Amino acid sequence: MRIGLLTEGGYPYVSGDARLWCDRLVRGLRQHEFDVYALCRTERQEAGGWIPLPPHVGRVRTAPLWTAQDDGVAYGRRARRRFTEAYGELAAALCTAPEPGAPQGAPESAGPEADRFGSALYALAELARDEGGLTRALRSETAVRALEGACRAPGALRAARAADVPDLLEVAAYVERALRPLSLDWYEDDGLGSVDLCHATSGAAAALPGLLAGHFAGVPLLVTEYGVRLRAHYLGTTDETRPVRALLASFQRRLAAEVYRRAACVTPGNAHARRWQERCGADRAKVRTVYPGMEASRFTEVGEAPDRADPYTLVWVGRVEPAKDLVCLLHAFAEIRKAEPRARLRVVGTAADAEGAEYLGQCRALAAQLFPDEAEGVHAVGDNPVSFEEIGDPEVPDLAEAYASGAVVVLSSVVEGFPISLVEAMFCGRATVSTDVGAVVEVIGGTGLVVPPRNPRALAEACLALLRDPARRERLGAAARARALELFTVEQNVAAFHGIYLEIVSHAPVRRVVVDDAGEPLPFGAPAEAHLPGRWTEPRLPGARPRWASAQDPAPTPVRAAMWPHAAVPAAEGAR
Missing domain, CATH: 3.40.50.2000 (Glycogen Phosphorylase B;)
Known part of the structure; x- marks a missing residue:
């Protein structure tokens, strides 16, 4: 099968989080093909280059989180209205306090605010796909005013009501950085839309492309976390003001809840992380503890x-x-x-x-x-x-x-x-x-x-x-x-993920149908051997082709996508 490996600040870069774990996983599962979609955190990390990659890594596409140039997208009146409504709903979900009658131990994914946040997130993603990006809109005065209105609305978080203009600007800038994956061009049929499974190596920014691949193309999502981002936020010591800290925690809670709700499976690295995930809304039936694999x-x-x-x-x-x-x-x-x-x-x-x-x-x-x-x-x-x-x-x-x-x-x-x-x-x-x-x-x-x-x-x-x-x-x-x-050990880690991959894909609906020249479906037109190189990768009948591919499409070639704005270069150049 083809796996879309989603990383943030790590693999395939020389430095970063979860680099060794991802490399061991990819090298241990040579029977699968991997496409790596990596979000880079710093300019220094990007300059450091990549580690050598095994041959079954088909492509690598990267995008920076540390910078984003103005996309130059100027919205028309209808698009501006769509953005104002969607961002206003997102801000309202972040600022709304829990209902007085809500049970103390209720998971974060319960209640109308979870649906409100998710709906707003996908509305922004659809707008970005239709209009070409969100960067300018997320940095606009409209976004700050929507955030201010949500903080001043009845029922808002007590800490949010005290937010002043610098606080609002700081939160708006954070949300813009966090939502940069929404503007990427990774979700078409030649990108994440063509993989069998998305595997996100964290529940934060790395999981966002997986959410959108599921929303646009129905690709199942697996989320692995060895450290819960919300926990790190609570434990961190920063100079942020109380309103900013409360609003950022709310954003991370809502995003984590949406990720856990949409994921087909969540794999914490230990029971301690599992308890955090369940408190944030992860369904126990979908949670499988997989310990990190280390070289013994x-x-x-x-x-x-x-x-x-x-x-x-x-x-x-x-x-x-x-x-x-x-x-x-x-x-x-x-x-x-x-x-x-x-x-x-x-x-x-x-x-x-x-x-x-x-x-x-x-x-x-x-x-x-x-x-x-x-x-x-x-x-x-x-x-x-x-x-x-x-x-x-x-x-x-x-x-x-x-x-x-x-x-x-x-x-x-x-x-x-x-x-x-x-x-x-x-x-x-x-x-x-x-x-x-x-x-x-x-x-x-x-x-x-x-x-x-x-x-x-x-x-x-x-x-x-x-x-x-x-x-x-x-x-x-x-x-x-x-x-x-x-x-x-590495062996137990790799074996566990191999089994989880097969289980998720076995329950996922078939998304690719091979048709003949008349447009009729061909049962067994795409056999299991279709992922193996050689003669059996050709269509089963003359003229048969996948519905999702154009007749004029050339044979697929592995590519490595450059940084923003995603220019592709041949894979034959090797790892940087």
Whole structure:
């Protein structure tokens, strides 16, 4: 079958989210043909180019979310009226507060506002298709005035009523960026209209093309989320005002609810994400948890070799940022050090951004304060109980060696989605101590110790319990590796999606009918072998052709679409 893979800020670019996961999925499902439709987030990402793509990727079409030139589309009177009505309905759905009698736990997809948002979204998409784009209209004063009217209307959100002009301009600009996929030319019969299934790798902007492919061409949609965008919005710290934050959250809730409602299947990466999706309106009958697939072979040598690590060394591995709560870990280690003077802590990781670099500096300063004698060099060189290292250092040449350097791996986060570092530690056969956040308990499954977050004493006691009991560490490490090999490998991930693809397509209605010269349908005119190269791709009878193709159409050629405005270049040029 042909899969339309919809990505945002990741595959096939060299950098970005879910790049490795998508590449492993595509390479693992060579029996299918993939067309990639990628939304690019930044100019830097676009300049970085693509990773090498396998031959069964038929085409790649890309469009930037970071910029959009004025499309130059000037609406006539009727089109302006259509836009005003549709955008006004969209704004009203965003600003309307829940009804007083609505049950507390009602999903976001329930109620008239969900239908109102969806209807307005598809009305805007139809307008963009008919008129050639929405960019100028979404940036117009008409859009801002419609948003202002919705904020001032009776029954509007309390926070929305306080929105001033700068707030309205900020929200209107956000909505314009979020709705840029509506203006793309991806939804015709030579684009997403020709695929058998759309697979969106997130429930936000990447899912919008899938919604429109379903609306215009009846293509079923599969949505995979390893991190729920609405959750990230709530947890994020920004300088947005309260009205802006409330309106953006409302937009993301409404969009997520529409995506979940229209999707044929939703695949969260863990039960934690699943609960968020169900609260936003996902039907439990359509939700299938599919754990991320990770490459286990890189950790095989460490996982199967005898444990030669220092039995009193704790290891933390990850990206340094405030959510990882290394401050709590350092305070816990101070307690550990009092009870066990031989204990050591190795912090292996780098800062992802300026905030992370500042936080790393604070942690270094705190370590020097908590262990002043060691920091001042009273002990011998290399005897410092706390070390801050990076992958690639002489003692930590690779990721597997980082986990192998300690007897216990620690995770101290206060916020966590799917804890990748824990899974890597499990592949290495290491016992773990973690905080009870995100999907940690689901991942560990009884093969490690779990303590409350922001509790240095509990973290210290759990670490000491494992440091003092080598036999228990060995049992937990072996159980952890067995669990990881069963649930979190690339192979199980690929097999799960292969089965889901077949199930969705088997329930989807037939959208392509082969007809003869008289226009009569030909049963079995497009056999299952039609997707295989060779002689059987020709029509079954002379003169027979698909109804959706023109008789003058040349043979299909894979293309890579350039950035806005989507000029195509031959695939033979290879990946950039």
